[in-house]
Amino acid sequence: xxxxxxxDPGFEREFTALVNARREAxxxxxxxxxTIVASVRDEGDAALQAFTKKFDHHDLNQTGWxxxxxxxxxxxxxxxxxxxxxxxxxxxxxxxxxLKQKPEDSDTVDSAGVRLGARWxxxxxxxxYIPGGRAxxxxxxxxxxxxxxxxxxxxxxxxxxxxxxxxxPLVLAAAHIAGVDEIxxxxxxxxxxxxxxxxxxxxxxxxxxxxxxxxxxxxxxxLYGVVGIDMVAGPSEIVVVADGRNDPExxxxxxxxxxxxxxxxxxxxxxxxxxxxxxxxDAVDLQIGTLATAQVARASWDANGAIIVTANLMEAMPLVxxxxxxxxxxxxxxxxxxxxxxxxxxxxxxxxxxxxxxxDYVAGPNHVLPTGRRAxxxxxxxxxxxxxxxxxxxxxxxxxxxxxxAAIALAEAEGLPAHAKSVxxxxxxxxxxxLL
Amino acid sequence: xxxxxxxDPGFEREFTALVNARREAxxxxxxxxxTIVASVRDEGDAALQAFTKKFDHHDLNQTGWxxxxxxxxxxxxxxxxxxxxxxxxxxxxxxxxxLKQKPEDSDTVDSAGVRLGARWxxxxxxxxYIPGGRAxxxxxxxxxxxxxxxxxxxxxxxxxxxxxxxxxPLVLAAAHIAGVDEIxxxxxxxxxxxxxxxxxxxxxxxxxxxxxxxxxxxxxxxLYGVVGIDMVAGPSEIVVVADGRNDPExxxxxxxxxxxxxxxxxxxxxxxxxxxxxxxxDAVDLQIGTLATAQVARASWDANGAIIVTANLMEAMPLVxxxxxxxxxxxxxxxxxxxxxxxxxxxxxxxxxxxxxxxDYVAGPNHVLPTGRRAxxxxxxxxxxxxxxxxxxxxxxxxxxxxxxAAIALAEAEGLPAHAKSVxxxxxxxxxxxLL
Numbered sequence: 001x002x003x004x005x006x007x008d009p010g011f012e013r014e015f016t017a018l019v020n021a022r023r024e025a026x027x028x029x030x031x032x033x034x035t036i037v038a039s040v041r042d043e044g045d046a047a048l049q050a051f052t053k054k055f056d057h058h059d060l061n062q063t064g065w066x067x068x069x070x071x072x073x074x075x076x077x078x079x080x081x082x083x084x085x086x087x088x089x090x091x092x093x094x095x096x097x098x099l100k101q102k103p104e105d106s107d108t109v110d111s112a113g114v115r116l117g118a119r120w121x122x123x124x125x126x127x128x129y130i131p132g133g134r135a136x137x138x139x140x141x142x143x144x145x146x147x148x149x150x151x152x153x154x155x156x157x158x159x160x161x162x163x164x165x166x167x168x169p170l171v172l173a174a175a176h177i178a179g180v181d182e183i184x185x186x187x188x189x190x191x192x193x194x195x196x197x198x199x200x201x202x203x204x205x206x207x208x209x210x211x212x213x214x215x216x217x218x219x220x221x222x223l224y225g226v227v228g229i230d231m232v233a234g235p236s237e238i239v240v241v242a243d244g245r246n247d248p249e250x251x252x253x254x255x256x257x258x259x260x261x262x263x264x265x266x267x268x269x270x271x272x273x274x275x276x277x278x279x280x281x282d283a284v285d286l287q288i289g290t291l292a293t294a295q296v297a298r299a300s301w302d303a304n305g306a307i308i309v310t311a312n313l314m315e316a317m318p319l320v321x322x323x324x325x326x327x328x329x330x331x332x333x334x335x336x337x338x339x340x341x342x343x344x345x346x347x348x349x350x351x352x353x354x355x356x357x358x359x360d361y362v363a364g365p366n367h368v369l370p371t372g373r374r375a376x377x378x379x380x381x382x383x384x385x386x387x388x389x390x391x392x393x394x395x396x397x398x399x400x401x402x403x404x405x406a407a408i409a410l411a412e413a414e415g416l417p418a419h420a421k422s423v424x425x426x427x428x429x430x431x432x433x434x435l436l
Numbered sequence: 437x438x439x440x441x442x443x444d445p446g447f448e449r450e451f452t453a454l455v456n457a458r459r460e461a462x463x464x465x466x467x468x469x470x471t472i473v474a475s476v477r478d479e480g481d482a483a484l485q486a487f488t489k490k491f492d493h494h495d496l497n498q499t500g501w502x503x504x505x506x507x508x509x510x511x512x513x514x515x516x517x518x519x520x521x522x523x524x525x526x527x528x529x530x531x532x533x534x535l536k537q538k539p540e541d542s543d544t545v546d547s548a549g550v551r552l553g554a555r556w557x558x559x560x561x562x563x564x565y566i567p568g569g570r571a572x573x574x575x576x577x578x579x580x581x582x583x584x585x586x587x588x589x590x591x592x593x594x595x596x597x598x599x600x601x602x603x604x605p606l607v608l609a610a611a612h613i614a615g616v617d618e619i620x621x622x623x624x625x626x627x628x629x630x631x632x633x634x635x636x637x638x639x640x641x642x643x644x645x646x647x648x649x650x651x652x653x654x655x656x657x658x659l660y661g662v663v664g665i666d667m668v669a670g671p672s673e674i675v676v677v678a679d680g681r682n683d684p685e686x687x688x689x690x691x692x693x694x695x696x697x698x699x700x701x702x703x704x705x706x707x708x709x710x711x712x713x714x715x716x717x718d719a720v721d722l723q724i725g726t727l728a729t730a731q732v733a734r735a736s737w738d739a740n741g742a743i744i745v746t747a748n749l750m751e752a753m754p755l756v757x758x759x760x761x762x763x764x765x766x767x768x769x770x771x772x773x774x775x776x777x778x779x780x781x782x783x784x785x786x787x788x789x790x791x792x793x794x795x796d797y798v799a800g801p802n803h804v805l806p807t808g809r810r811a812x813x814x815x816x817x818x819x820x821x822x823x824x825x826x827x828x829x830x831x832x833x834x835x836x837x838x839x840x841x842a843a844i845a846l847a848e849a850e851g852l853p854a855h856a857k858s859v860x861x862x863x864x865x866x867x868x869x870x871l872l
Contacts, residue, residue, distance in 0.1 A: 083849055086842035093839070106536060115786070116533060116800055121779050123813050137850050148548060170849055198702060224660060225668030228813035232661030237501065249859050256854035291853050310790050331610040335830070337806035342826065343557050350551070350830035355858035358831060361843040364552055365827035377559050377642040377664035379825035389815035391801035394771070402531070406522035407797040413519055413606055416728045420693035422791035423688050 001281070002303035006315060006379030018306060019322050022086070023264045023372070024236045033189045033218040040193035045184070045200045052191040056132075058165040065201055067167060067183040075172035090362045091332035092175045097364030098150045101383040113399035116392075122152030123204065123386045125353045128180075128197035130171055131159035132187055137236070138174035139360060143381065145178035151386035152284075156180050157205055161187020168189045174239060181279050187212075197222040198284045209381060211368070230381055234263035238356055239323055239337060239345075239429065241316050242280075243332035246352055252283035257357050259300035260293035266304040266382060270316035299333035317341040324375040342355035344375045354423050400426060437741035438687060441749060442605070452506040454742060455758050459671045459808070469625045469654040476629035481636045487626040493603040493701075493825075496621065501637055503603060503619040511608035520609070526798045527578050527613045532801030534586045537819040549835035552828075558588030559822045561639065561665070563631035564616075565646035566607055568597035568623055574610035575796060579803050579817065580646045581614035587822035592616050593641055597623020608703035621649075632659040645804070645817060648772045656690045666817055670808035671700035674792055675759055675781075677752050677774060678716075680709030682788055690765060693793050695736035696729035702740040705754035706758070713743045751779040761813040763792045778835035836862055 004014055039047040049060050062221045070108035076084065106312035109118035124135055128144040130136065141158070149157050158180045162169060167185075175183055175420035184202055186194060192212075208220060209230035220229040238258035243249050250404030271277050284305075288297050310316045320328060332338070335350040342348060346369030349356050360367045368381035395403075485496050512520065520605045543553035558561055564580040566572065577594070584592050594616045596607060604619075611619055620638060622630060628648075634640030644656060645666035656665040674694035676688050685803040691703035707713050720741075724733050753774060756764060761778035768774070771786040778784060782805030785792050796803045804817035831839075840859045847855035 012712075024542045082845050084510075086845040086849075089839065089842045096546075102541060110532075110800075114799060118537075123781070136858050139846060203516075208445050214559060214668070221657075221660060223538040223812070224657060228810075232705065246862070248859065253854050253858035253861055257852070257858045259850055260854045288855070289858070292851065293853060297854065339828070343560070347824050348826060348828040350828060351832075353833060353862055354829050354831045355862060357855040358836070358840065358843050358848055358850075359827075359829055360855060361846045362839045363550060363829050363831075364546075365554070365829065369827075370824075374661070374664075375824065375826070377824055380827055382821070382825070388806075388811065388813055388845065389818070390781050390784060390811070391795075391816055392775070392786060393790050393795055393799050393801065395790045395799075397789060400789050402793075403525065403794065403798045406525045409518050409522040410575060410797045411793055412527065413522075414575065415728065416693070416696055416793075417729060418689050418696045418723070418733065418791040421723070422686065422689035422693045422793045425683070425689055426789055426791060 001053065001301055001307065002276070002383060003307050005309040006311060007097060008016045010281060010304050013306070017076050019373070023304060028219050029214050030132055030222070031093060031224055036189040037193040037219060037222055040190050040199065041197045048186055048190055048194055051188065054058065054187055055188055056161050056163045057160065063165045063185060065184060065200040067172065067185055071167075071173040072176040072183070075169035075174045075384050078169060079173050086362070087138060087142070087174055090139065091146060093336050093362055093364040094142055094146045094366075095370065096151055096430070097367070097381050098147045103384065103387065103389075113293065113396055114403065115394035119390050119392065120387050121390065122154070122419040123148075123207045123350060124153070125155045125157065126386055127151045127157045127159060127204040127208040128204035129191060129208065129212050130158055130160040130215055133163050133210055136160070136168040136171050138170040140211055140366065141171055141174035141180070142178050145175065147179050147366065147381060147383045148386045150181045151383045155182070155203070155205070157195065157202070158183045159186050159191040161185070161191070168182070189215045192216060192219035192223060196227045197428070203363060207386060209368070209385060228385075230368065231370060231378055232375065233368075235266065236261050236371060237266040237268070237325050238267045238327040238329065238331040239270065239320055239325040241270045241313055242272065242276070242329070243321065243335075244276035244317055246276070246331050248276065249287070249361045250277035250352075251331065252287050253282050254355050255280070255284060255305065256291065256301070257355070258327070259297040259305065260291060261298055261300075263299035263303065265428055267301060268306045268318065268325075270307065270310055270313070272312045272315075274309050277309050281307060281316050313338055314341070320345070324373040326371045326375065327359070329354070329356055346375045346380055437737055437743065438796050439713070442747060444804070451744070453627065454806050455809070459702060459740060463531065465650050465654050466527045466658070471653055472625040472703060473629040473655060473658055476626050476635065477633045480865050482632055482637060484622055484626055487624065488622055491624055491659040491723055492597050492599045494598065498784040499598070499601045499621060501620060503621055504697070507601055507603075508608040508612040508619070512612045514605065516724065517610050520770040522620075523574060523610055524580070526575065527582060529800040530578055530582045530802075531586055532572035534583045534760065534802070538586070539820065539823065539825075546726065549832055550557040550839065551830035556823050557826065558590070559643045559824065560589070561593065561641040562589045563589045563593045563641035563644040565623075565627060565644065565648050565652055566594055567597040567648055568604065569599050571612050572596070572604040572810065575803065577607055577610035577616070577648055578614050581611065581616050583802065583817060583819045584822045585615045587813060588800055589822050591618070591639070591641070592636070593631065594619045595622050595627040597621070620635055625651045627656035628659060634664045643822060645821060647804070659661060664803065664821070666821055667806060667810065667814050672697050672807060673702040673704070673761050674765065675704045675756055675761040676767060677706045677749055677756065678712070678766040679749060680712035680763070681769075682712070682767050684712065684715035684719040685723070686788075686791070687716050687767065688723050690791050691716070692718060692723060692727065692733050692737070693791070694763070695733040695741065697729060697732070697736075698734055699735035699739065701736045703737065704742045704744065704761075706744050706746055706749070706756065708743050708746050708748045714725055717743060745850050750777070756781070760809040762805045762807045762811065763795070765792055766791070782806050782811045782816055833865065
């Protein structure tokens with residue numbers, strides 16, 4: 001953990017280093033991924049079976065390729081009532097929030113007589129990747145599957161690795177609640193390639209979303225264009241802006257809730273109160289030992305944590321914008337003036353009573369958010385990621401007369417005579433009289 | 437050009453081959469691009485200067501790195517009145533159409549007392565790539581720059597190669613009209629890398645859009661994640677669905693307007709009238725010889741053209757959906773029933789009097805559209821490509837009591853104790869009484 005203060009003479013240099021620090025793996029997985037992708041494209045199911053044996057240590061012909069719906073249902077029924085209710089509350093709130101994202105079609109005629117519009121359609125087939133093992137989160141299933149179903153995706157395919165054949169029942173239960181249509185017991189770059197190209201058993205999809213390790217992320221990047229993808233995701237991060245009137249324990253828990261995800265996660269506190277800064281640092285040190293996730297949280301906090309003291313909270317805001325954090329908490333009585341200054345952030349949590357974890361699970365907005373300063377140009381996952389727009393035009397003779405000549409002039413200037421002729425011959429109108 | 441009929445016994449096999457035919461370069465440019473990108477990242481302007489000397493045959497220190505605004509203005513003033521008016525009409529109509537794409541913010545409180553919302557902001561810095569040489573189109577400048585400016589992009593940077601130092605004045609004039617802020621005389625993968633990473637002279641941007649050759653497309657793909665990009669673009673295509681009551685010359689011109697772009701372009705006609713099919717084929721053969729673009733158009737038509745006879749026009753529609761074409765013309769008296777069956781298409785041109793070329797220039801919708809069957813999952817360029825969304829949440833004690841327990845249950849089930857604690861400590865409410 002580093003401690004900075006905007007009043008330090010070297011602050012700008014040190015803060016710039018913090019902004020530019022790369023926490024993403026430098027490992028060149030691109031070559032391995034290219035090999036895996038090409039194998040699955042060319043050999044289909046045989047390649048899937050071989051890679052699953054190699055990486056997940058089970059034989060798909062024995063464990064089964066698909067996880068059948070009866071098994072999802074059983075997983076759902078075996079949940080405690082508390083957990084089932086929690087998942088269902090989350091699903092309902094996520095669906096409600098995402099329903100409002102559905103875009104409206106347009107269809108108008110302008111003053112020149114040109115009919116102009118746009119029509120949105122759902123993606124027909126979508127795939128979601130859900131990691132196996134430690135990071136097998138039912139909340140990831142809800143956050144990826146529900147926007148797809150709200151959009152109107154007809155066939156929603158989930159892939160998830162089952163290392164040594166072991167399935168996470170919470171993930172199956174969440175898939176049942178979210179309305180997933182198929183689940184395949186595959187993971188890694190090979191699962192992404194199977195979704196993109198299709199295999200004998202698995203039908204290809206049009207869009208792939210969902211979190212994954214470096215191989216999964218690289219496979220999505222390489223197959224971008226063959227299919228649509230959500231975003232290149234990196235390690236998670238939180239920035240907390242807090243005054244001295246917060247409970248240090250609460251803020252420590254918020255910082256640790258990010259740190260416990262992964263050693264590469266990052267937690268940063270901005271505060272205008274040096275005493276509070278120290279109190280939070282002490283609270284983190286105390287709390288960290290009590291966590292079952294202590295080892296991961298400590299690695300993250302030691303390597304990537306930061307506490308930055310500013311003259312006042314507003315001074316923090318341009319610095320926050322430079323970090324363009326995935327998650328931003330504004331923990332003070334009146335967060336609105338600070339929020340009004342935020343330009344680059346994935347999701348913002350306002351006030352003292354809105355811990356980021358609420359957004360991870362049950363609030364409604366998506367928890368799949370841009371990381372690694374990508375909030376400068378990217379948004380959280382939404383219904384729009386599972387839809388696409390078709391524009392359309394319709395001209396009559398009057399509209400063509402109004403705007404056709406300009407099209408001809410531009411086509412000729414660009415050296416494209418057939419473009420010009422396609423407009424000019426209609427403007428000449430020979431056929432109009434005889435046929436229309 | 438191939439001729440098919442849905443009544444042929446081998447139709448399904450031949451049509452499937454047409455759908456799956458890849459017209460994109462197989463050349464493995466990825467390695468070259470990786471080298472160029474790494475050089476520009478590490479050596480900045482020196483690498484740019486060297487690559488420009490090598491590929492564009494001029495020395496940036498002599499020709500100048502930037503093209504100054506005085507030169508754009510001069511280019512604009514030297515246009516003929518007809519061309520200037522045409523560009524300005526196009527710019528105005530494109531701006532009007534794209535203004536309607538601006539998304540609305542939301543900010544509501546739900547029945548549980550949770551404040552939920554989403555706020556859209558413009559990308560701060562955007563870059564657009566405009567090819568040099570033969571494919572230097574002022575319409576591309578308008579179609580990329582205007583959505584960015586409508587979105588509210590503050591710094592809009594254009595890069596365009598000037599082979600042998602030669603600039604296309606139409607492109608400069610269009611940049612002037614569209615409100616571009618900077619123009620740099622660079623191109624290829626090196627220009628994309630410069631925009632993504634920034635160099636000593638050129639400030640980095642957050643999003644890069646615009647057409648380019650295979651090197652440019654691959655550089656964008658490789659840098660996706662470092663910056664946002666629009667789409668992986670491939671060769672252009674048109675599908676025309678026409679009954680026998682169209683003028684064959686008009687439809688021939690429409691097919692050729694796509695073919696004249698590039699030898700890899702594709703033009704496909706569906707018609708329910710075998711006599712009309714033959715008449716169009718004959719008209720194409722006659723017209724093609726009259727075009728200044730004959731060589732390119734003939735190469736495209738010979739290699740990739742197709743005429744497909746169907747029993748009726750409606751029978752064509754599911755086949756069109758399988759092609760998911762960039763451009764689709766529905767040339768008949770009442771195109772609406774056909775249009776209602778279209779699910780996958782970039783842009784649709786309705787009726788006999790709406791040639792695709794109208795959409796390339798002056799109608800308003802964007803002409804940057806998904807190619808190569810990507811309309812299954814992608815949309816044309818829009819204002820949304822230059823904006824991003826920040827979601828936000830605010831809870832009070834009542835809202836936290838309503839949804840907090842479910843978050844705790846899920847966090848515990850996922851094995852994330854600090855997540856649970858960040859909610860639970862606030863629910864316990866110790867601080868609430870003392871501080872709030």
